[in-house]
Amino acid sequence: MRRWLSQHRAALALSVRRLLAAPFNTLLSLLAIGIALTLPAFGYVVLDNLRELGRSASGVQEISVFMEVGAARKDIAEIESRLQTLPGIRFTFVPRDEALKRLQKSEEMAEIVASLPRNPLPDAFIVEPADASPEALDVLRQELASWPKVAHAQLDSAWVKRFDAFLRLGKLTVLMLAGLFGAGLVAVTFNTIRLQVLAQAAEIEVARMIGATDSFIRRPFHYFGALQGVLGGLVASGLIFAALHLLAGPVGELAALYGGSFVLHAPGVREIAALCAAGGILGWLGAQLSVSLSLRRFD
Amino acid sequence: MIVANSLTKRYPGGFEALSGVSFQIGAGEMVLITGHSGAGKTTLVKLIASIERPTSGSLVVNGQNLSALRRSAIPYVRRHFGMIFQDQKLLFDRSALDNVMLPLQIVGLPHREAVRRAQAALDKVGLLAREKANPIALSGGEQQRLAIARAVVNRPTVLLADEPTANLDSASAQDIRTLFADFHRVGVTIVVATHDQSWIQHCQGNALRLDHGRVV
Structure with missing residues (x-):
């Protein structure tokens, strides 16, 4: 075990020395690898921010559960108790009077509402599920619609589905980019190691x-x-x-123009560690391929 | 210790460097392999060191048949030998000490212990004072002594040398011969391919004379 550790320590020290021996070449290689990793990783960060934006956009995750106009208090209490048993959701109750008041505050609707002989609006629940995937939302909507005295459960599923499809397309693009640039990283490492093997030919021959x-x-x-x-x-x-x-300022200004606020989320320690690990694994793979092919000439 | 039986080595193209060579070298013996250029001396040394594989015949070293070795076992067999090459094969991008430390790094000796043993080997060949020198700064004789230090640092059971005194002046060649005699005295088995007449005449060990790939 001590010998094994000693050999690994020596190999690590030697590779660090080789990296430092040609600082300009090392810098160029690191830049090439860095750029190859940046493009898919930046795509991932953008998608992550878009997903966050989608989550925070009003109405996207909400299901409006409208009660029948003639629903009694006990029917409403029944729905409320059922909602309380559902895991992973939040809900608020909007009484019909409250809904009418909100409608009256709207400039366009105030006149129409005033001309109505009685309140035509039903009591409603606004349900916010934690799982915002279109499939989960649709299943939940169907379940809510089947409950007694529920007239209608409404979900703006088309918007959610379009947004989700866009995110999936983006994810696929990022994956393709990751594959492409990952192969580029392997190629860069392959070539660097091939040159290293050529430079260390004498040592390899003697060592063998x-x-x-x-x-x-x-x-x-x-x-x-x-x-x-x-x-x-x-x-x-x-x-x-x-x-x-660089993007934080313009994105903030754009969000302000739409009357909201949005802050770009930077990758966390876990994401950075994953990026470095991916780079390390791909670098190891490039070295393995290169060294396997290059060492054949010493057989 | 080393038993060859009908050993043949044929290179691609049909050239037969060794033809049915048989011999036996006991533990602690010193044997000079002699013969003119192209007689097969270097080939025989390379076969014993497992640098090349025989075409036919058997070669048994320390009870292990080298002809039947798996590829993955070869490096471990080579560690039993101390190899000294005609062209020394020193590494000119590192110090004399680092050259001698290489075999110890290969077997995974901890750094401090490796330094200590490499310095002892350099001391044995009279190069301790030049441990930090690059081999390129050493004379031909010193380079050959450095190669010997590298070969013995792992305390091999067999010391194999291919023309260790070639291209050296008579004084340096004598130093090398003395070093080999010293190792022989402490029980190391020594096999040397040489056409150094002075060595052949004064050698107290056995000689194995090759001619056109055959023992004569």
Whole structure:
């Protein structure tokens, strides 16, 4: 175990030395890897913000449950107690008088409402489910509509579905970009490691002749590729933070024009760690491919 | 310790470097493999060190048949040998000490212990004072002594050398011969491919003479 650790420590130290030995080349490689990781990661951040925006947009997640006009107090109490048993929802009750008052406050409707002989509006519940997926909303809407004395359960599902379809399309695009740029990262690492193997040919040849195993020879290259990927992930995180910082002002102004407020969410520690891990894994993969092919010439 | 039986090595293209060579080298023996250029000396050393595989025949070292070795087992077998190459194969991007430490890093010796043993090996060949020097700054004789330090640092059971005194002046060659004699005295099995006449004449060990790939 001590020997195993010692070998890994030595391989890690050697790969760090190799990274530092050619700082300009390392910087260029990190920049290339960073940009390759930035594009899909930034797409993910944008989608995440859009999802957040969709959640906070008024009405998107609400189901309006309209009672029958003749529903009695006990019917309303029955619905209220049923709603209380449903997990993952919040609801508010809007009495018909309250609904009429709100309608009277509306400039366009005030005159019409005043001309009505009696209140035509029903009592209603506004239900906000935590699960905002279109499928879950539709199932909930159908269940609510089937309850006794419920005249109608309304969901602006078309809007939600369109928005969800847009998000899914965006997600697919980000995945495709991630695949494409991930392959680019593997290619960059592959080439860097190939050049490293060529530069270390003498050492590899001697090491093999005096008893080095394949894993001993590969290990520093694996560490090199993985380190490069992790550092590329950090570069990508920096680029994403810089882009979000630049966009924060214009996005805030745009939201204000629509009478709202919206703050772009930056990736958290977990997302940054995931980005670095993805970079590390892809870097390791590029190194593995390169070293496997390059070492054949020493057989 | 080393038993060869009808050992043959044929290279792609049909050239037969060794043809049915048989011999036996006991533990602690010193054997010089002699013969003119192209006789098969280097090929035989490479076969013993498992750098090349025989075409046919068997080669048993320390009870292990090298002809039947799996590829993955070869590195572990090579660690039993100390190899000294004609062109030394030193690494010129690092110090003398780091060159000697390489075999110890391969077996995973902790750094401090590796430094200590590498310095002891350098001391043995009289190069401790030059431990920080780059091999390129060393003379031919010093480079060969550095290669010997690297070969013995792992305390091998067999020391294999291919023309270790070639291209050296007589004084440096004598230093190398003395070093080998010292290792032989402490019980290391030594196999040297050489055409150094002075060594052949004064060697107290056995000689294995090759001619066109056959033992004569």
